[in-house]
Amino acid sequence: MFRKNIGFKLTFGVVLTVLVAIALFAWFNIQSQSRSLLAEVERHASQLSEAVKADTESDMLRNDRERIHESIRRIGQQDSIDRIRILNKAGEIIYSSEAAEIGTMVDKNAEACYRCHSAGAPLEHLESQERTRVFQPLPDSPRLLGIINPIYNAPSCSSAPCHAHAEDQTVLGVLDVTIPLTDVDRNIRRSQMAAVILAVSVIVVLSLIVGLMVRWWIDRPVQELVTATRNVAGGNLGYRLTVKRDDELGALANSFNNMTDKLAQARLQLFQSDKLASLGRLAAGVAHEINNPLTAVLTYSSYMLKRSQGRPEAQKDLQVIVSETIRCREIVKNLLDFARQTVPKKRKADVNEIIGRAEKVIENQLALGRVKLVMELDPTLPKVTVDANQIQQVFINLMVNASDAIGEGEGTIKVTSSAVSLSPAGVLQIKTAVCRKRHELVDRKFEVNGKPAISMRFRKKERTGLIHLDPMYGSNEHLLDAMPPLEKGVELICPECSTSLISEEQDCPRCGAPIYAFEVPLKGLVQGCLREGCGWQHWEQVDSNWKHEFVEVRVADDGCGIPKTQLPHLFEPFATTKGPKGTGLGLAVTWGIVDNHNGTISVESEVGVGTTFTVRIPVES
Amino acid sequence: MTALRDILVIEDEPMVTQAVVMVCGEEGMTVTAVDSAAEALRYMQVSGFRLVLCDIMMQGMDGFQFLDELARNGIHTPVVMMTGYSTVENAVKSLAAGAVDYLPKPFTADELLTVIRRALRSSALLDAAESAGLEREGSMSYVPCPDHYLRLGCVSWALMEDEGTARIGVSDLFLKATEGIGQLELAEPGDDLVQGIPCAVATAPDGTSHGIMCPLTGKILEVNADVQAKPSLVEKDPYFKGWLYRVLPSDPENNLQWLKL
Numbered sequence: 001m002f003r004k005n006i007g008f009k010l011t012f013g014v015v016l017t018v019l020v021a022i023a024l025f026a027w028f029n030i031q032s033q034s035r036s037l038l039a040e041v042e043r044h045a046s047q048l049s050e051a052v053k054a055d056t057e058s059d060m061l062r063n064d065r066e067r068i069h070e071s072i073r074r075i076g077q078q079d080s081i082d083r084i085r086i087l088n089k090a091g092e093i094i095y096s097s098e099a100a101e102i103g104t105m106v107d108k109n110a111e112a113c114y115r116c117h118s119a120g121a122p123l124e125h126l127e128s129q130e131r132t133r134v135f136q137p138l139p140d141s142p143r144l145l146g147i148i149n150p151i152y153n154a155p156s157c158s159s160a161p162c163h164a165h166a167e168d169q170t171v172l173g174v175l176d177v178t179i180p181l182t183d184v185d186r187n188i189r190r191s192q193m194a195a196v197i198l199a200v201s202v203i204v205v206l207s208l209i210v211g212l213m214v215r216w217w218i219d220r221p222v223q224e225l226v227t228a229t230r231n232v233a234g235g236n237l238g239y240r241l242t243v244k245r246d247d248e249l250g251a252l253a254n255s256f257n258n259m260t261d262k263l264a265q266a267r268l269q270l271f272q273s274d275k276l277a278s279l280g281r282l283a284a285g286v287a288h289e290i291n292n293p294l295t296a297v298l299t300y301s302s303y304m305l306k307r308s309q310g311r312p313e314a315q316k317d318l319q320v321i322v323s324e325t326i327r328c329r330e331i332v333k334n335l336l337d338f339a340r341q342t343v344p345k346k347r348k349a350d351v352n353e354i355i356g357r358a359e360k361v362i363e364n365q366l367a368l369g370r371v372k373l374v375m376e377l378d379p380t381l382p383k384v385t386v387d388a389n390q391i392q393q394v395f396i397n398l399m400v401n402a403s404d405a406i407g408e409g410e411g412t413i414k415v416t417s418s419a420v421s422l423s424p425a426g427v428l429q430i431k432t433a434v435c436r437k438r439h440e441l442v443d444r445k446f447e448v449n450g451k452p453a454i455s456m457r458f459r460k461k462e463r464t465g466l467i468h469l470d471p472m473y474g475s476n477e478h479l480l481d482a483m484p485p486l487e488k489g490v491e492l493i494c495p496e497c498s499t500s501l502i503s504e505e506q507d508c509p510r511c512g513a514p515i516y517a518f519e520v521p522l523k524g525l526v527q528g529c530l531r532e533g534c535g536w537q538h539w540e541q542v543d544s545n546w547k548h549e550f551v552e553v554r555v556a557d558d559g560c561g562i563p564k565t566q567l568p569h570l571f572e573p574f575a576t577t578k579g580p581k582g583t584g585l586g587l588a589v590t591w592g593i594v595d596n597h598n599g600t601i602s603v604e605s606e607v608g609v610g611t612t613f614t615v616r617i618p619v620e621s
Numbered sequence: 622m623t624a625l626r627d628i629l630v631i632e633d634e635p636m637v638t639q640a641v642v643m644v645c646g647e648e649g650m651t652v653t654a655v656d657s658a659a660e661a662l663r664y665m666q667v668s669g670f671r672l673v674l675c676d677i678m679m680q681g682m683d684g685f686q687f688l689d690e691l692a693r694n695g696i697h698t699p700v701v702m703m704t705g706y707s708t709v710e711n712a713v714k715s716l717a718a719g720a721v722d723y724l725p726k727p728f729t730a731d732e733l734l735t736v737i738r739r740a741l742r743s744s745a746l747l748d749a750a751e752s753a754g755l756e757r758e759g760s761m762s763y764v765p766c767p768d769h770y771l772r773l774g775c776v777s778w779a780l781m782e783d784e785g786t787a788r789i790g791v792s793d794l795f796l797k798a799t800e801g802i803g804q805l806e807l808a809e810p811g812d813d814l815v816q817g818i819p820c821a822v823a824t825a826p827d828g829t830s831h832g833i834m835c836p837l838t839g840k841i842l843e844v845n846a847d848v849q850a851k852p853s854l855v856e857k858d859p860y861f862k863g864w865l866y867r868v869l870p871s872d873p874e875n876n877l878q879w880l881k882l
Contacts, residue, residue: 284706288678291705294727296636302729303644322729329727336708347812385811 007219011211015203022202026195033191037184041145042132048075049149049177052084061156068095082144082178086151089173113174134181142182149175221249228256237264251482258481265449283335290332298325334393334589346597349388351417351551351617352377357388358395359415362403371403376416382619384551390593391617394601397586398555398613405559405611414556420616422548428473430454430526433518435494435501441518443468443495448477456501456516458483459491466495469516473526473542476535486514486530503527510536549619550599554612561607570603628737629670630654631661631687632703633679637726641674644730645737658682662690670698672740674724677704677711688718699744701736703728709817712834716774717879723834735829743775743798766792767860771880773816773836778860779880781873786842789820790864791833796856799825805852807865812841814868816876821865823852836880839870 059067076084076097085096091106132147151172158167165172231239241253305318402413433441433454443455446468453468468479492501503517508529517527524541571591594601598618605611627650632638638654645652655661677684684702702715705726712723721740770778775794779787804824814820819832845864848854855863
């Protein structure tokens with residue numbers, strides 16, 4: 001589990017790289033350090049060797065062996081010198097700082113002799129660096145550096161009164177000085193230790209820093225995305241990521257939210273159409289099954305009513321049967337109409353009058369429930385073109401719902417009607433839009449909320465892609481996908497001719513960001529801001545001339561209210577808050593009717609306080 | 622062949638059959654009821670009927686197949702279609718297939734009787750025309766309707782105009798079957814009309830009201846003011862001065878498949 005973590009992998013990679021780098025650096029560093037230390041020791045040994053040679057030269061010439069012994073012993077006593085010895089050509093140790101070995105023979109293959117005697121004939125000259133050697137006499141003893149200094153024959157030697165050396169000898173013997181490398185080795189070990197400590201501390205600190213950064217910048221957002229994906233996969237399409245970063249992961253989170261939004265919408269639509277399709281089948285079945293028995297009831301009862309003149313008591317009962325059966329007929333017909341979304345039969349009508357008729361229909365029902373009905377109707381209401389029967393059904397449904405919400409107790413239903421002017425936002429659809437070179441921007445291949453979108457292309461260096469703007473003016477539900485925030489360096493262009501669609505004249509008056517601009521042929525320029533949360537949009541010709549009149553009817557109750565979780569599903573078919581009492585069709589039918597009239601219906605509700613439904617019907621549809 | 626009976630009811634729902642038989646019987650009509658179209662065809666081989674009341678949705682042969690079968694056998698008995706699945710399509714399709722009228726279930730006794738009487742009258746008119754020696758082509762040739770007029774059954778007509786608009790009105794057979802018009806309730810300019818749904822309601826002198834099925838779907842541009850002022854104009858000159866509305870058809874292609882020249 002831990003190993004599969006992307007943060008761990010990244011941290012591990014970085015630390016491994018740094019470890020290799022430090023190891024290489026330390027290795028080279030120690031190498032060069034030990035080389036220079038050795039060179040120093042070598043130089044020191046060489047000087048010492050020359051000094052010994054010079055010191056003993058005169059004694060040699062005088063052949064004063066005692067003095068030479070004395071000098072060598074004295075010099076050899078120093079701490080920094082392991083031993084000093086002089087060998088003659090035959091390999092016999094003549095002088096040494098260690099008295100025990102004087103007179104012994106040295107093997108020509110011994111480390112001190114090897115350099116010159118490795119080849120068949122002994123060498124007579126050696127380069128200075130070749131005269132030194134580093135060796136370890138016993139596996140656990142400290143390393144030693146030895147330097148040999150050949151003593152050459154000189155005229156003064158052969159002509160000396162002692163006649164010790166023949167004239168034809170080249171090398172008379174060798175001065176061998178060995179120096180312990182204890183200090184050097186200690187220094188190297190110390191450096192190695194320092195390198196290890198450095199490496200360990202760098203790794204610890206680096207892992208911490210990289211780990212934290214990775215965790216903060218990558219791990220956490222990725223984990224959030226993983227959680228979000230799992231949530232969405234599990235069916236929770238309401239899950240949203242909070243986006244607070246402007247990097248690629250932020251863009252990813254944005255795209256993710258966008259995708260989930262679309263998914264949720266698509267699912268809702270699918271759900272709605274699925275429900276509507278099954279409702280249609282159900283309605284057809286119900287219509288056929290119920291209409292036959294209703295035919296028998298209606299035919300018999302209406303015929304009996306026809307024949308019951310003169311018997312007022314029977315007539316009254318029969319009248320009820322006939323009128324109730326006819327009501328059933330209308331209900332079934334409405335069910336069919338709703339399932340088939342028939343065209344409303346519209347004519348000019350007074351909404352107040354329709355409300356009055358609806359009130360009459362449910363009067364009896366309200367009287368039972370001790371519900372007070374308060375009407376505040378605006379007598380100057382303009383007439384609207386509607387199917388009066390359908391709109392009456394809307395008000396009946398809303399008032400019955402209000403009365404049901406109040407339940408057994410006392411309560412008030414307030415019905416208000418008024419004329420309102422609404423801003424063009426969310427009402428007007430942009431059906432055609434062009435760039436400066438008159439290329440059409442409305443693209444039928446892409447839709448925003450089911451309407452052909454306005455497509456543009458963004459470009460930021462190598463990054464490019466299409467965005468789709470909401471064609472409903474003022475609604476601003478654009479599909480911006482992976483587009484970076486509109487700022488300097490980000491271009492917005494026509495997908496066809498690459499002309500810029502960013503306004504050169506002005507920036508967003510609300511947030512100061514660059515704004516887009518395109519033309520609606522014959523209807524002027526549309527400008528808008530794409531910055532998240534800003535939503536500024538301006539359409540001069542429309543904003544200045546817009547007078548969109550609506551008749552607004554509010555039905556408010558002080559009943560039980562609707563829980564927030566149920567509000568989004570309120571207008572779906574078969575969604576009921578009334579349990580077995582409701583069919584789940586009332587508000588779906590209501591919504592369908594209002595929608596058929598190009599109107600809108602909205603709801604505000606608070607549990608325990610009450611619910612208000614607002615229906616708006618356009619005066620000129 | 623036995624004497625001509627009034628009505629043959631084809632209905633697979635016994636309760637509906639009983640109700641229809643009872644109402645018609647009480648009104649003095651002779652009624653025969655069968656529960657399938659195949660049986661109805663057998664009956665019609667042996668005895669004549671003035672009118673057939675036929676359900677659309679039935680097991681085996683359905684109402685539309687029954688109409689086809691009648692046409693194939695050259696039987697001109699007028700048929701009124703009934704259905705519990707009362708849709709605009711079913712209404713329009715019935716008239717296009719040759720039914721004289723259409724009765725959506727459930728209906729009241731009055732609605733049933735109005736439709737039956739109207740159908741019987743138009744049947745009688747056709748018979749009279751036949752015996753008067755007029756040639757019979759199809760079932761409705763009596764109607765002296767101009768050539769280029771499109772008709773929805775024998776109820777209403779539409780005349781497509783060059784400007785893309787259309788004029789609609791009532792067939793004379795329908796007017797004769799209702800025995801004249803006392804009052805005429807018309808829609809208003811701007812109203813939407815739907816093919817197969819009544820676009821006007823005529824009230825006959827006897828007080829019965831008759832919905833006139835609209836031949837086209839569209840918006841009303843103009844209502845004939847002369848007819849509004851004087852409904853009897855429709856009776857006098859149903860195809861010219863007596864037009865009802867000038868409309869802007871909204872779905873002519875779909876509508877025209879159900880209309881006949």
